[in-house]
Amino acid sequence: MPETNAPKERPSKDFSRSLLRWYEENARDLPWRRTSDPYAIWVSxxxxxxxxxxTVIPYFLRWMDAFPNISSLAEAPLDDVLKMWEGLGYYSRARNMHKAAKEIMDRLDGRMPRTYKGLLELPGIGAYTAGAVCSIAYNQDVPLVDANVKRVFARILDMEKPVEQTAATREIRGLAESLIPSGKAGLFNQALMELGALVCTPKNPDCKGCPVSVHCLALKEQTVDSRPVLPPKKKTQALEVSAGVCVRDRKILIQKRLPKGLMAGLWEFPGGKLNPGESPEQALVREFAEELEIDIECGEKITVIQHAYTRFRVRLHVFWCSMKKPAQTPALHAAEEIRWVSPKELDGLAFPSADRRLIQMLMKDGIPA
Ligand code: SF4
Structure with a gap:
């Protein structure tokens, strides 16, 4: 469809009334909706x-149990915080919350900032989270634009520009702000997100049951299926990786990833990516030699684990292995720390999902002496 700059009709305040009425009757009872504690809103x-x-509900409940307030989060070791986050992905979110909690304790006497600007100064808090805390916890008239809200307004406005463009986000934010009923930002923002989650879904939106359908230009123009305009999907990269379960005196060698980069601070079984033309066994021997300065004997293959992360599809070839000279001390070229741990101790540490699946398998099948 050709792009047009012709001004389009914008929804009126009636939009907000219909939306709030619908939300009152249809809002899900979610744990973070039973509180106005800014810390709990932030975490959620x-x-x-x-x-x-x-997926989030059990994580949220466990987290609030373990770290019920900012000071308990700030005082917790990062290892415990990452363990609590294990399986949720995007681990920088947990690391940043931990950093921000420490900053709130050190710089702000343990109190969360009460302004949008003050919140934005904390690590990991962007416009979306600051808008959520200001509107939901403090009921300030601040808009909140997440992926659900973008989708709803891209359809309401029949927006032809890609929704991730800065100009599109700015336009949506401006419209959302203009529609906030004074003093009801918290409810309004949650109602918009709920509409996106339950009715105006990415596929097969329920336009017949939509409380704001009379305001929807995409419905009128029959362009719902092509709104929002999304950027082309990024291709995921396929990776072949080897990992070794190295056992000595019934203890297993694990290493902690460096504090920066992908899955920083998580524990893993040593190994690494295959070079072109290399077999998984050769890659494993080379990786142990390069990164830990250990000569290993590569033993039987334990399994192959396939796992999809956001940007990668990983095929993890896992082998038993043993040190040729058991007295050798591993070096730290690509890890922050190494440990020899008992199988039981593996449970208390945070691992990437593929390694966690391997641990479950090892627990079931047993570790050789
Ligand atoms: S009418 Fe359909 S496309 Fe338009 S906002 Fe409602 S659910 Fe979304």
């Missing part, structure tokens, strides 16, 4: 980024 909104509500 960070967890909800890129993650579905049903």
């Amino acid at each position: 909104e960070i967890m909800l980024q890129q993650t579905q509500v049903k």
Whole structure:
């Protein structure tokens, strides 16, 4: 469809009334909706980024049990924080919350900032999270634009420009702000997100049951299926990786990833990517030699684990292995720390999902003496 700059009709305040009425009758009872504690709102909104509500609920409940307030989070070791986050992905979210909690304790006497600007100064808090805390916890008239809200307004406005463009986000934010009923930003923002989650879904939106359908230009123009305009999907990269379960005196060698980069601070079984033309066994021997300065004997293959991360599809070839000279001390070229741990100790540490699946398998099948 050709792009047009012709001004389009914008929804009126009636939009907000219909939306709030619908929300009153249809809002789901979610744990973070039973509180106005800014800390709990912050935690829930960070967890909800890129993650579905049903996945977040048990994580949120466990987190609030373990770290019920900012000071308990700030005082917790980072290892415990990452363990609590294990499986949620995008681990920088947990690391940043930990950093921000420490900063709130050190710089702000343990109190969360009460302004949008003050919130934005904390690590990991962007416009979306600051908008959520200001509107939901403090009921300030601040808009909140997440992926659900963008989708709803891209359809309401029948927006032809890609929704991720800065100009599109600015336009949506401006419209959302203009529609906030004074003093009801918290409810309004949550109602918009709920509409996006339950009715105006990415596929097969329920336009017949939509409380704001009379305001929807995409419905009128029959362009719902092509709104929002999204950027082309990034291709995921396929990776072949080897990992070794190196056992000595019934203890297993694990290493902690460096504090910066992908899955920083998580524990893993040593190994690495295959070079072109290399077999998984050769890659494993080379990686142990390069990164840990250990000569290993590569033993039987334990399994191959396939796992999809956001940007990668990993095929993890796992082998038993043993040190040729058991007295050798591993070096730290690509890890922050190494440990020899008992199988039981593996449970208390945070691992990437593929390694966690391997641990479950090892627990079931047993570790050789
Ligand atoms: S009418 Fe359909 S496309 Fe338009 S806002 Fe409602 S659910 Fe979304």
